[in-house]
Amino acid sequence: METTAETIYRKIIHIDMDAFYASVEQRDNPEYRGKALVVGGLPEGRGGVVATASYEARKFGVRSAMPSKRAQQLCPHAIFIRPRFEAYKEVSRHIREIFSRYTDLIEPLSLDEAYLDVTTDKLGIGSAIDIAKEIKQAIKDELQLTASAGVSINKFVAKIASDINKPDGLKFIGPSNIEAFMETLPVEKFYGVGKVTADKMKRMGLHFGADLKKLTEEEMARNFGKTGRFYYQIVRGIDDRPVQPHRETKSLGAEDTFPYDLTEVEEMNAELDKIGETVVKRLRRYELQGRTITLKVKYSDFRQITRNQSFSKPVDDYETIVTTAKNLLLNSGIENVRIRLLGISLSNFGELQERPPKQDNTGQLSIFDE
Ligand SMILES: [Mg+2]
Numbered sequence: 001m002e003t004t005a006e007t008i009y010r011k012i013i014h015i016d017m018d019a020f021y022a023s024v025e026q027r028d029n030p031e032y033r034g035k036a037l038v039v040g041g042l043p044e045g046r047g048g049v050v051a052t053a054s055y056e057a058r059k060f061g062v063r064s065a066m067p068s069k070r071a072q073q074l075c076p077h078a079i080f081i082r083p084r085f086e087a088y089k090e091v092s093r094h095i096r097e098i099f100s101r102y103t104d105l106i107e108p109l110s111l112d113e114a115y116l117d118v119t120t121d122k123l124g125i126g127s128a129i130d131i132a133k134e135i136k137q138a139i140k141d142e143l144q145l146t147a148s149a150g151v152s153i154n155k156f157v158a159k160i161a162s163d164i165n166k167p168d169g170l171k172f173i174g175p176s177n178i179e180a181f182m183e184t185l186p187v188e189k190f191y192g193v194g195k196v197t198a199d200k201m202k203r204m205g206l207h208f209g210a211d212l213k214k215l216t217e218e219e220m221a222r223n224f225g226k227t228g229r230f231y232y233q234i235v236r237g238i239d240d241r242p243v244q245p246h247r248e249t250k251s252l253g254a255e256d257t258f259p260y261d262l263t264e265v266e267e268m269n270a271e272l273d274k275i276g277e278t279v280v281k282r283l284r285r286y287e288l289q290g291r292t293i294t295l296k297v298k299y300s301d302f303r304q305i306t307r308n309q310s311f312s313k314p315v316d317d318y319e320t321i322v323t324t325a326k327n328l329l330l331n332s333g334i335e336n337v338r339i340r341l342l343g344i345s346l347s348n349f350g351e352l353q354e355r356p357p358k359q360d361n362t363g364q365l366s367i368f369d370e
Pocket of ligand 1: 018020112113
């Protein structure tokens, strides 16, 4: 049997628009160009978070999902505006149309981000790097916006690569460079490794991919659960997940396991505040609103309960989500309990939603971060 390198390796491109909402606003409103611009919740409102900050605002440390109040402290001269999702969706439709000139294997992760499998492209171009260049150019010419592209043989590496030369970047990590690249990658840069996991890794002396590689698959699984096995593969450059054009999100959330059991309601509420922030960030990222809020509680004896509440209208705001979760927790009985895990998720998204992914880059658990 004859095989060539071309037939062995897949060609995966990850495209990610640069500072998407903010860039669209700067394009459409010349007065915002060159200015520190924050799209998201206004700092005057309670619970408002940053959806996207322009690069001018990022210089001051403003980041997505940060409370808008905090963003204003860091960057007092920033202009705060509410998002215009209709405009972003229009751009999103256009970039997907551009992608579809090259392949039908498109897996959108959010309005501004997608994986493309161009192993066989419609135009017979062959080079994934050339295709990425053409797509970036088309986005510039037709939309006056910039995107960054990562090109590799799997989704995980392509996704990390797209982030390397942002904005307007293009990074190719070829098969022979993948393992070396993964070895020097700091653990917190592994897509999907949350802060809790990254901190745990560091406490164990695991700072880079090379350190993770020293652990056996069993050790990885014992310490980091299901995702541990995933990272065991990933650090060796192995990620066989296909680019999936049609996926449906059934629920989206976040949960946290605590280093010690929570016994005080103040502690529990503080944790729900944090988890709620992550959930809102993810909802924004995937453009989702859900009608059902679910609270998950695991006790020190590993008993687990879920409690949920549904709403007549879809919700995605921090205040509603966190308040509901706190009430559900209160009603579940918090006298004399020891809690080791709390989680909040949203579901019941309805048909209006565009289809974002159930999982993105961390295998089974992805949208749920540890
Ligand atoms: Mg982006």
